[in-house]
Amino acid sequence: MHKVVILGTGPAGLTAAIYLARANMNPLIIDGDQPGGQLTLTTEIENFPGFVDGIMGPELMDNMRKQAERFGAVFKSGWATAVDTSQRPFKLQISGLGEIQTEALILSTGASAKLLHIPGELDSIGTGVSTCATCDGFFYRGKKIIVVGGGDSAMEEASFLTRFASEVTVVHRRDELRASKIMQDRARQNEKISWKLNNTPVAVMNNGTKVTGLEVRNGETGELEVIETDGIFVAIGHTPNTAFLNGQLDTDETGYIQVKPGTTETNIPGIFACGDVQDKKYRQAITAAGSGCMAAMDTERYLEGQEIIDWSQTLSEPSYNKST
Template sequence: MREAQQERIKCLIIGSGPSGYTAAIYTARADLKPVLYTGLFIGGQLTKTSDVENYPGYPDGVMGAEMMAGFHKQASRVGADLRIGDVSAVDFSQSPFSVTVDGEKGILADTVIIATGATPKWLGLASEQQYAGAGVSACATCDGFFFKGQDVAIVGAGDTAAEEALHLAKLCKKVYMLVRKASFKASKAMVHRVENTPNIKVLFNVEVKEVLGDGVKVQGARLFNNITDEELTVDVTGFFVAIGHHPNTDLFRPWLTMDKAGYIKTKGCSTRTNVPGVFCCGDAQDPVYRQAITAAGSGCMAALDCERFLSEMEQGPFES
């Protein structure tokens, strides 16, 4: 039985980052009095990014943490209730939806916007994390520009890794593609493009043992060949990891339709999920683009979808 003293919220946003904060800005301006819980990682993945130069409106670039601080400040200024906390349980079986924060606080929400993002998969090396944002990146599209004319390495064997290697090859002098097994997992078309790009050198059967650097920035990578048992070093200034992402959606698995990887499926071109009143935006539903600007755009969409849904509930469906 639901507790009588649970807080009732018209619009609950789970997660920060560009999508969550944008949804908060739009829903606040629509007078939906949104409450946003930031999650454990306030500001999302962008707070781990150094320079951001591909987001419009920042002609000189901006630090990722600074950019997200601006999002936070703007959302707060327009009236969104921004709270530090982690949603630990949800029940979407009936409306209003039951949500638990930090394992203890109970909330009833008329609508929920999920903006929990996705986390890059890493190799698990201490040196990898040491140089994160200082030469190590999980997004070649985001950060490749900073290594223009330099030698870089990218780890991965699938279509995403191949696509990012090709992107880097347009910018960088040389791209080492590091593949753990004896063959690609990528499609034949992508493999053909990689093999026919002169400045991409593929190293098969190699594992990365350590990202090398001077304590400030990346200078290379130490590799181990699984066939010859030999160690080798590549001299690079950029080290990219493209072994996949894990959408932060496990909490919603009992209730929402997802693909095999765990990305939440939304209906058509909307942010609506299979549960009426629950919406999803940003990287939690986007396995393709994964950019700050596309996340922000889908946050706007989720807010508009949410506003329309609440209007329909209050006034009856709009006529088509």
């Protein structure tokens, strides 16, 4: 039996662990199948406050983990395969650990970027292949970039990357884009963006130290071509890691956990969600960490049985008896 269990060790889960450990809540944190989250796949992070010269993604996650351990947080290796939310305590099935019971549960399992699953892609993550323009666009100032995808995310990333790149080529396997008209128009009006539609990526070219090109197959002719580039941004969407919940929590149509506005509370009391598993808009390390802090505070108040005061209503009404 545990007071609180945290699933996931990205910036959201680790921040929640730090706060709860300092509050003597003795949190148990389950690593997940990718300890440290997506930041372990990132080389240098320059937009996390407090690091003037930047910091490597794995180093930042390791520091946060050590900080949580310093205050008494306990980490176990494994990942959740099933959760029973029908009654308290909640029951979790954890691979390698068996059944764990907990009074409160924080879900920070994140979202996984969809990849192309072509040769050279995984080997080039961090050396030219990225899934986050906001995170890595700065490193491609004055260089050639490819964005793969045809939806709104791809159009948004392509437009954003023109701030840094000398040219951006959008590669999409269909001859028509899926993006909304306004996003397409905005991208097509950008002189730095060129188009390679009806071309399917088949391999990432890497010289051993960095990406040099993307091999594509033309949908009409079947011919192969290598597009020279310094970086490839894969923008074909994300999948929230919520399958193990088996539909027990309210989610949107794409699987992201829905929380009560302004909180991390889910539709089941005692279960909280933070980080990318409930945020499909910002998906940044700093916003994930902030929501992890919120989840820890919401959990602490829940476990202590304290009522969360709605100060907006309190301040809008006089505190005296209106009948006097």
